[in-house]
Amino acid sequence: MFTKVISLFRVTAVRLSIIYTLIFGVLAVGIVFYMTGATVNVLREQYQASIDNEVTGLARIYNRGGINSLVRTLDRRARAPGANLYVVTSPQGEIIAGNVPRMQNGIMRKVGWTDRPFKYERFDDESDREHRAIARVLEVPNGMRILVGRDVSEYEGFREVVGRGFKLALGTMVALGLLTWFFVGRGALKRIDQVSKSSQRIMGGDKSERLPITGANDEFDRLSENLNHMLDQINHLDDGVKQMSDNIAHDLKTPITRLRNKAEEAFSLKSKPEEQQDKIADIIDDCDSIVKTFDALLMISRVESGSTVIKLEELKASDILMDVHELYEALVEDKNKLLNLELVLPETLTVMGNRELLSQAVSNLIDNAVKYGGNEITLSGAVGENQLVIKIIDNGEGIAEDDHTRVIERFVRLDKSRSMSGNGLGLSLVKAISEIHKGTFKLANNNPGLIATLKIPLLGQ
Numbered sequence: 019m020f021t022k023v024i025s026l027f028r029v030t031a032v033r034l035s036i037i038y039t040l041i042f043g044v045l046a047v048g049i050v051f052y053m054t055g056a057t058v059n060v061l062r063e064q065y066q067a068s069i070d071n072e073v074t075g076l077a078r079i080y081n082r083g084g085i086n087s088l089v090r091t092l093d094r095r096a097r098a099p100g101a102n103l104y105v106v107t108s109p110q111g112e113i114i115a116g117n118v119p120r121m122q123n124g125i126m127r128k129v130g131w132t133d134r135p136f137k138y139e140r141f142d143d144e145s146d147r148e149h150r151a152i153a154r155v156l157e158v159p160n161g162m163r164i165l166v167g168r169d170v171s172e173y174e175g176f177r178e179v180v181g182r183g184f185k186l187a188l189g190t191m192v193a194l195g196l197l198t199w200f201f202v203g204r205g206a207l208k209r210i211d212q213v214s215k216s217s218q219r220i221m222g223g224d225k226s227e228r229l230p231i232t233g234a235n236d237e238f239d240r241l242s243e244n245l246n247h248m249l250d251q252i253n254h255l256d257d258g259v260k261q262m263s264d265n266i267a268h269d270l271k272t273p274i275t276r277l278r279n280k281a282e283e284a285f286s287l288k289s290k291p292e293e294q295q296d297k298i299a300d301i302i303d304d305c306d307s308i309v310k311t312f313d314a315l316l317m318i319s320r321v322e323s324g325s326t327v328i329k330l331e332e333l334k335a336s337d338i339l340m341d342v343h344e345l346y347e348a349l350v351e352d353k354n355k356l357l358n359l360e361l362v363l364p365e366t367l368t369v370m371g372n373r374e375l376l377s378q379a380v381s382n383l384i385d386n387a388v389k390y391g392g393n394e395i396t397l398s399g400a401v402g403e404n405q406l407v408i409k410i411i412d413n414g415e416g417i418a419e420d421d422h423t424r425v426i427e428r429f430v431r432l433d434k435s436r437s438m439s440g441n442g443l444g445l446s447l448v449k450a451i452s453e454i455h456k457g458t459f460k461l462a463n464n465n466p467g468l469i470a471t472l473k474i475p476l477l478g479q
Contacts, residue, residue: 039195043188054180062152065168066131069154072102073166076156085158089115092164102168103138103151109161116165117141126165129157135170147171209238225253277304330455332477333376335367335406339399342380350388350395357384360398368477369406371455376474379451379459382444383410383470390414392467405457405473413467422461448472 080088089106096104096117105116107126113119121138135150153167212230219227228249229242284297343359350357369376380397387395391412398409417425426445445459448470452459457474 036195039191043191046188046191047184050180050184062170065152065170066154069102069152069166069168073154073156076164076166080158085160085162088158088164092116102166103153105165105167107163107165109163111163114162118165125153126155126163129155129163131155132167138167213238213242220249225249225256273304273308277301277308280304330370330372332368333371333373334365335363335369335399335474336361336365338373338376339380339397339408342377342384343397346381346384346388350384353388354393355388356394358394358396360396362398362400363406364401367401367406369455369474370477371474375451375454379448379472380408380410382448383472386410386444386470387412387414387468390468401476402473404476406476408472408474410470411464411467413464416463416466416468417461419463425461426459 076088076091079091092104092106093115095101096115101117103116103118105118105121105126106114108114111126117140118138119141122136125132125136132153132155135152138149138151140149149169149171151167151169153165156164156166158164209230209232216227216229228246231239231242231246233239280297280301284294284301287294287297339359339361343357347357384395384397387410391414394413396409396411398411400407400409426449449459452472452474455474457472459473460471462469462471
């Protein structure tokens with residue numbers, strides 16, 4: 019139990035609650051003491067002013083009628099209901115007149131205001147209540163002393179009432195604060211323990227484990243949702259790395275083996291320089307193909323990671339498509355095929371993108387259509403749903419609908435395409451480029467043929 023209580027203080031919410039409660043408590047104590055002291059001082063000043071006025075009046079009576087007149091006046095006033103305190107003592111200190119039978123020792127020894135409230139007794143007071151008063155002591159020429167005072171039980175009682183109320187309020191606040199700390203801290207510790215256990219299972223290799231979400235939509239839930247999304251992304255990337263490693267091992271094993279065999283054949287043709295040169299040329303071509311494969315992989319990784327070297331700028335959509343069409347038109351014609359260009363968009367239409375990457379994506383799609391499509395290819399550009407819609411349409415055999423998603427993955431090559439040059443990375447690169455531009459890439463059937471659609475948000479969308 020003690021360990022759990024100690025662990026509560028390690029929770030930020032509990033520590034902040036304690037700090038705020040302490041600050042509030044200190045301020046509350048300061049305010050209460052200030053208000054109480056100020057109120058008591060105001061009452062004390064009023065009492066002292068009242069006593070001073072009465073002393074001034076008694077001084078005039080003494081000057082007119084002497085000591086006898088003064089004593090008679092004090093005796094008359096002492097008998098009035100709610101009278102102030104009046105005491106007359108002999109030069110030896112004995113009480114000879116007044117309405118106070120006894121009072122605290124030493125009060126009459128000093129002329130002037132009493133240092134602090136003093137205790138006294140009243141005539142015919144049968145209660146056990148303690149009486150206190152403040153007073154001013156005067157000395158007349160014959161050595162007699164006169165005390166004029168006022169009971170201060172009223173504001174002393176006010177101080178006590180405020181003190182009791184403050185203690186009750188402070189005790190209640192502390193009790194509620196402790197209960198709040200306990201329940202809030204306990205709930206926070208429980209959530210943290212759940213997160214800690216889930217984290218340990220994740221670190222232990224359980225990729226399906228996720229941080230708990232209670233549905234309260236508090237900061238713990240929001241943090242868990244973000245971390246779970248991060249774990250999903252990490253798993254996705256990890257699966258991609260594993261798949262890529264397997265595909266690299268599978269798809270590059272054959273060309274590397276072929277490269278080694280050709281190198282051995284070239285080495286054995288020392289006596290036949292011309293044939294040896296041909297083999298070396300084939301080796302160079304195979305090396306170039308392998309280098310292109312790794313270049314494509316690096317490009318995909320660079321795009322997917324959001325590398326800072328990829329800079330986006332304002333581009334005219336029609337310029338990109340016209341440049342790619344101009345580049346590929348002659349190459350397509352050499353293969354006895356036709357490349358059409360259909361632009362249904364304003365010349366001033368702009369997108370925020372990278373010219374090199376967008377051109378690479380469209381070029382890859384045209385290159386695929388030239389390799390695997392029919393004899394007519396159409397490159398079109400249009401506007402739809404605040405997006406630039408680029409389509410590459412062919413009239414070839416197409417791809418089965420079940421393979422539309424799979425063929426976009428890295429190194430995936432359908433059986434009918436394995437006899438042709440390529441590395442199975444072209445469509446993967448197009449998908450990565452669409453994602454870095456916050457767009458989409460999809461395949462659909464043209465019956466016959468295939469429609470490759472690349473959508474890029476317009477500038478400002």
